[in-house]
Structures are given as C-alpha cells and as structure tokens.
Amino acid sequence: MQEVRDEVGSHWWVLAVRGVCAVLFGVLAIVWPLITLLVLVILFGAYAIVSGVFMIIGAVRGAHSGGSRNWMIIAGVLAIVAGIIAWIWPGITAFALLTLIAAYAVVIGIFEIIAAVKRRLAGDADWMYLLSGVVSVIFGILLFVWPAPGALALTWLIGVFAIVYGASLLYLAFRARSMEQRGTTGSTAHAV
Template sequence: MREVSDAMGRPWTETGRHWWVPAVRGACAILFGILAVVWPLITLLTLVVLFGAYAIVSGAMAVYGAFRGVHPRDSRTWLAVSGVLGIAAGLIAWIWPGITALALLVLIAAYAVVVGVAEIVAAFARRRAGDTEWSHLASGVLAVIFGVLLFAWPASGALALTWLIGLFAILYGASLLLLAHRMREAGRRGAAGTAAHAV
C-alpha cells in the first residue's frame, strides 16, 4: 500500500488510525452470518431482527468512516450514501415486523447490491488516490454477486436461503477484517516512517 496524501493533504497512512471502523463492520457481518448458518430453524422474525441490527450498525460505521476521513475524499460520498441506505434498510426491517419472506429477500438483495456498488466505486477512488488495496474492491464485488444471486433465485423465501445469506455475510465480514488489518499495518508503517524522518 503506497503512502500518499489524500485530497486534504493528509498522509494516506493516517487512515490507519481508523482501522477499527471496517473491523467493527466485519465482525458484525461474521456474527450475523454465523447465526444464520448455525441456526437452521431460525424464524422469519428473528432473521428480520438480526438483519436489521446488522444493517444499522454497518451503515452507521460506514457513515462514521465517510465523515471522519477514513477514506479518500472522492470515495466518501458513496460510502456515506451506502451507510445511510444501510441504516434505512435496517429500520425498514424493524418497523415492518410482519414482512414476508419474499419482501425480506428483496430487501437484503437490494441492500447488498447498493452497498457493493458503493464500495466498488470507493475502491476505484482509492486507487486513483494512489492506494493499491484490493480488499475493498473484493468486498464490493462479493456484495454485488450475492445481491444478484438473491434477485435471480427462485422465490422460495428468505428462510430457505439462510445458508446463502450466512455464507455471504461471513465472506463479506472476512474481507472487511482483512481491509482493517491492512489499514492498521499501513498506519503503523506511516507512523514509523514519520518518526524516522523526524529523527
């Protein structure tokens, strides 16, 4: 990962201070995925509650990251939009407790596609800023593929697809944890380089 400056003139490696933002999102995604996979008899209401909680927390972290400068300026708008939409999706799931399985399936699919597209755009913006990190792009591509699969799947209901939802959440969370790790390492390298230069 190259050490460059973002649009505000700050060293890109300073974003390593916020490595915990994608780490929290990744941990929440993995927790949601594990619960969906190991709880095969999960009820629709429970799935709605779990998805709502995950979407709200993940969306809030994305918004925080956008406004705190965790990412280059060119990518923040997309991340903020995806975060707001994530929070909205979570609130819809909670406000509509009687949601049908098919409606929940469509909601999750739409959420995945929107968030995935936003992260892909953000990844290319980061690349233009000089960052060669691919983990953000990988998480976005995974989200889009998952959303498209849900849209294309026969309308058998979200409960029959809990394993797919869980598997995606685990893979998506793992990619975010990898991104967090690489951000943290980049931050450490940047701090070490700054200290050495000062000496």
C-alpha cells in the first residue's frame, strides 16, 4: 500500500500538467467565446493530445497501479486519437464537434471512474479522482441530450467543464505531492 502511494506521489506533476492544460483551455474558451469553430477544433485537438500523452506517461511511469494502469493507457490512446481526428477534419460542423467532445468526455470519465474504483479496492480512498470521472461523464451526457444551439453556448459550456475538470486534477496532483512529501519525511525520520 505504501509503495503504491509513493509511486503515485512521485508522479504528481503528471496530474498537475493535465490540470493546468485543462484550466488554460477552459479559460481561453470563456475569455474568447466568439472564436471560430476552426480555432475551437484546434484547441480541443491540442488539449486531447496533450492530456492523452500525459495519461500514458503517468500510467507507464507508475502513477496508476495494477489494472487501472491499463485503463489509463487505453484512455490516453483514445484521447490522442480524438485529438488527431479533430486536427484531420478541422472543418467539421458544430454538431460533429459537440458529438466528438461529448464522446471524449464520457469515455474518459468512464475510464477514470474504473481507475478510481480499482484504486479504492486497492485501499486508496481518493474521492476526487472518482468525482472528476463522474463530472466528465455527466458533462458528456448533457452534451448528447441537450446540444448547444450555438458556438457561444458550446464554448462557454466546454470552458466551464475544462476549468472544473482541471481544478479537480490539480487538487489530485497536490494531494499526491503531499503524499510523496509525507512518505519522504517518514522515511528520513525512520532512518535517523
């Protein structure tokens, strides 16, 4: 159990980078709500690719334990694929973009919920990881059920989601960092 906490704690920066990227993406979407669909597609593609790369890095370097590591690698690959699709077809319609973002949010959220449950079963009770997955799934479902009538509403909705999601990842990163620091302090205290 302590080994898992030490592993996760030493890779806190992966969660922090993902959280900062999500918050920056959200702020840009809210500050410039009248950006064109092309710019929104490019921003989403960049966010999805960067997020996916850091998911994979975190999983490969041991930020996730056991079976959740495989789920996070799959989620990272799916995020990269979603970003590449957004870049390959930048002229897609607002509805297609909405559908792509909704699908991305639901799939990533499900994988994060699965990873959180697996971590819970391993003895790590971090409810914020589960919460970020649930928020992602709810956001995706809402986009499917009530498609935004215009790019302005879509941009604000995406921006708010990205900020909330990024904030939850930053919270997790700093919790993981404090776990690492407590582990380091504890190990030096035992060594003295």
